[in-house]
Amino acid sequence: MTDVxxxxxxxxxxxxxxxxxxxxxxxxxxxxxxxxxxxxxALIPERRRQAVPSARMCVDCETAAEMRGRHFAR
Numbered sequence: 001m002t003d004v005x006x007x008x009x010x011x012x013x014x015x016x017x018x019x020x021x022x023x024x025x026x027x028x029x030x031x032x033x034x035x036x037x038x039x040x041x042a043l044i045p046e047r048r049r050q051a052v053p054s055a056r057m058c059v060d061c062e063t064a065a066e067m068r069g070r071h072f073a074r
Contacts, residue, residue, distance in 0.1 A: 037057045045058070
């Protein structure tokens with residue numbers, strides 16, 4: 001006979017798998033970043049695009065936007 005704890009663990013594992021699948025689907029559907037900065041039109045370095053796939057600005061412009069308090073989440 002299956003123990004209550006075993007059933008709870010099975011349910012938790014199914015919920016975890018479902019949540020991971022949903023997160024992967026959102027990541028796949030998320031808009032990709034840009035090659036060129038939206039502010040200064042400079043090329044966004046490959047390392048930044050790999051580290052932050054959704055980056056729309058170069059580090060300098062992103063920092064300046066955050067300092068000005070006008071950073072928009074996309």
